[in-house]
Amino acid sequence: MNYKETTSWMFSKLPMYQSHGKSAYKEDLHRTELLVSHLKNPHHNFKTVHVGGTNGKGSTCHMIASVLQNSGYKVGLYTSPHLEDFRERIRINGNKISKKNVVNFIQENKSFLELNKLSFFEMTVGMAFDFFSEEQVDIAIIEVGLGGRLDSTNVIMPLLSIITNIGMDHTQFLGDTLQKIAFEKAGIIKYNTPVVIGEFQEDIVHVFKEKASKMNSQISFANQLIQNPIECSLKGSYQKSNVKTAQLALNILISKGFNISKSSLKLGFSNVQKSTGIKGRWQILGTQPKIICDTAHNKEGLSLVFNQLVRENFNNLHVVLGFVNDKSLESIITIFPVNAQYYFCRPNIPRGLDSSELKKLFLRNNLKGKSYSSVTKAFSEAKASAKKNDLIFVGGSTFVVAEVV
Secondary structure (H helix, E strand, C coil): CCHHHHHHHHHHHCCCHHHHHHHHCCCCCHHHHHHHHHCCCHHHHCEEEEEECCCCHHHHHHHHHHHHHHCCCCEEEECCCCCCCHHHHEEECCEECCHHHHHHHHHHHHHHHHHCCCCHHHHHHHHHHHHHHHCCCCEEEEECCCCCCCCHHHHCCCCEEEECCCCCCCHHHHCCCHHHHHHHHHHHCCCCCCEEECCCCCCCHHHHHHHHHHCCCCEEEHHHHCCCCCCCCCCCCCHHHHHHHHHHHHHHHHHCCCCCCHHHHHHHHHCHHHHHCCCCCCEEEECCCEEEECCCCCHHHHHHHHHHHCCCCCCCEEEEECCECCCCHHHCHHHCCCCCEEEECCCCCCCECCHHHHHHHHHHCCCCEEECCCHHHHHHHHHHHCCCCCEEEEECCHHHHCCCC
């Protein structure tokens, strides 16, 4: 198989949460443990940092990786989901895994993957670990996929665990209260391993403190300890919290012997996109009219984004918006600005929410707009309608953003 045939097989034959939702979610580590054993435990061959949380974990991963790269280390980076190309998930020093590596991994392990009915995500975790081991990275930054305790990435024993924050997302898997979700996220806290919590949240802090105490783990809260965050090239105002989290994490890595100078720290934070290739975080796609996209997709993330949007200077706001069908939109409808024109669309995945349903919900709440059969058509109409002093925002789902970047 060539690369296109290989990825087609991966997307069609392996259950993929991003496309199919709950049916692809595996609630245990058994299959991942089988896979890494089959691969001769490649994750034992390099150091890791494990990053979880509801919002900001991807940005935090990229920030840490950028600083370590600019300090001279060979850095693996595993994140999800991808926007345009599967290979975005697995990088070393910003460079995507090669098509040849992807093809070879599937060819060599296809029978095992099929026999043991691994999910798409479990397979990608194994591929990443195998690639990082083969390439002898100094350290890998590993982003949790969903939750933490039962996530496929949770077979590693990291130098440091990070939990950015807790919000109401993926409640059908993780629980319907912040406390239940925090319990699942706290599952990445390991014995005798320090943990950084990005945001001190009064109603759930006891969950993390109890877990850290049980695991004899030193716990630190970034928003209490870092008062002066470093300037970062990721410009969303919400990134300040992620910068503090990454900064504290890097301080701990320095205490563990990593050689990170002040100049490398500054260079790494100021060149995150260039160093790691991150996209979709308050990304400016155009000017006159200004076009911004962001992958925020839950109440907490979208609230931060729209709070920043309304502070922008523009005449009229145009919002290209789409969601997946497992979001509780009734609970977040109040965060969307009334004085905007909406272009409702369905992301091109099986679990995309029908744009006509989205339109009905918004109209019931006095938010005006039209529905379109695709993201492309909605985006084109927004660009055609907007004047040069207007602003266009594209978001609601990672999969909507993926179609415009």
